[in-house]
Amino acid sequence: MTVTSVRKDPRALTMTITAEFDSPIGPVWQMWENPRLLEKWWGPPTYPATVVDHDLTPGGRVTYFMTGPEGDQPRGWWRVIAVEAPHRLEFEDGFADEAGNPDLEMPTMTTRVTLTEQIDGGTRMAIEATFPSVEAMERLAAMGMEEGIRLAVGQIDDLLRAAA
């Protein structure tokens, strides 16, 4: 397990997860900086990500979509707040509509990535994710619920087809 610690602060609505990698800092930074590498790990196997725009400069945008088992393509975006290669990246992460424009109705979360070289040559990566409010977290979870229902609906459609 590469994850070394997890801290959750329900009052501050923050989760910090720390991982250590047996790798120099350069390749670890590449995992964020290279969109072809980023898309290999950002989405789960059932919802692989495709990164469209990738501008890791302050104010820059990263846009992506994920492709679900039903062919559904939820879209998301980052707005880069701060970047200091290869040590620090901070961005706001939100949903986008079908045209790829930020969905301003949906809440966003802020993610802060800190990479630190270790004495043994490895790299520590800390991810701090902060939600703006409990309501925002609920809505983000509700989005997941929506996807879950979409999946369930797909399965029901298959069952109905099979039964016909």
Place this chain on the structure above:
Amino acid sequence: MEDSAFSAGPSEGDRAKRDGPTQTRTRFGIAEQPGLIYNHMVVDSDQADRVFRALADATRRDIVRRAMRGEHSVSALAGQYPMSFAAVQKHVAVLERAHLVIKQRRGREQLVHGNIDAIRDAQHLLDEFEEVWRSRIDRFGEVLAEVNEGATT
């Protein structure tokens, strides 16, 4: 447009009616088992039938999607479909019986929102989010190892 979601949360009574923590599949792919939510909602076979029947209709599926995103009045929902207010009201009633949505009366309006159950709790939400990042970091580590192997060979 969407109403502001959950601005007036469900009553304590509604909360009490809800059952235990529901693991959800999210856009982040938290729970890897598709249909888990569905399974959690299914407490008995009658309930399963209700959910099946409720979701077998395209309009009702659309209402559920909207209701999951935010609160809507029945009249606002009725404006979205080429059918009568009464017909939409019937669809909402079917979804309500299947516990897919919760309907509340506020003044003269009937407000509908998705039943997002036990995921209200901040700690629980953070737990889910932890799973998102754990699985991301697992994949991150695997891809990173491949990148480093590629660089040395």
